[in-house]
Amino acid sequence: MAGWSRLDGLAVALAQDNIDTDQLIPARFMSVPRKDGYGDYLLHDQRFDADGTPRADMPLNRHPKAEILVTRRNFGTGSSREAAVYALVDFGIRAVLAPSFGDIFASNAVNNGLLPARVPEQIIDALISRIGADTATLSIDLENCDIRTPDSRISFELDPVWRLKLMNGWDDIDLTSRHRDAIAAFRARREEKTPYVMLRDDHA
Structure with a gap:
């Protein structure tokens, strides 16, 4: 996963509260192999009629090249399905701006390179x-945690560890691996002082 520090992208607005993970990807699509991509299923029941016809009034259908989604509170609540993040990422969304997020969704988002930026409700x-029904170009700067429009600069909240992971393209394993030398040194001291508590390596 590639890290990033700046994104200049098209933003679309989805003016809805409480878009949960079941809306982001309905459960009936979760048996599709991950390698096949989940982008076509993102917000499927809002983007398509029952017969599969795309809805012309759906922002993501009108602007399929959008990379930034601006939406309302409680985005990504509901079940913990990581496939909801896969659907956004596979569609091409790289950042979601909202007043609040589901906790598990936000964590899954960061581990997959997707920014969940908490922005005050009045600014959203x-x-x-x-x-409106169109698009706007926004510039997102992870280094300074701000969003720039042609005439304003907006700060957003982001956990410093999450910021580090996004900028470096790290997941939780990568985050731990950066302490590899310290972990090895601790293990060596532990083996020296209390060898009886260490697991024996039968293959050594």
């Missing part, structure tokens, strides 16, 4: 009004 409302 202003962005949604500005974008």
Whole structure:
């Protein structure tokens, strides 16, 4: 997974509260192999009619090259399915701006290179009004945790560890691996002082 520090991308607005993980990817699509991609199933029941016809009034159908989603509170609540993040990433979304997120969703997002940026509700409302049914180009700077429009600069909240992971393209294993030397040194001291508590390596 490649890290990133700056994103200049098209943003679309989805002015809905409580978009949960079952809406992001309905459960009936979760048997599809991950290698086949989940982008076609993102918000499927909002993007398509019952007969599979794309809905012309759906922002993601009108603007399939969008990389930034601006939406309302409680985005990604519900079940812990990581496939909800896969659907967003496979569609091409690299950042979601919202007042609040489901905790597990946000953690899964960061581990897959997707930014869950918490932005105050009144600013989200202003962005949604500005974008309307069209798009806007936004610049997201992870280094400074801000979003820039042609005439404003907006700060967003992001856990410092999550910021580090996104900028380096790390998941939890990568985050731990950066302490490899310290871990090895601790193990060596432990083996020297209390060898009786260490597992024996039968293959040594």
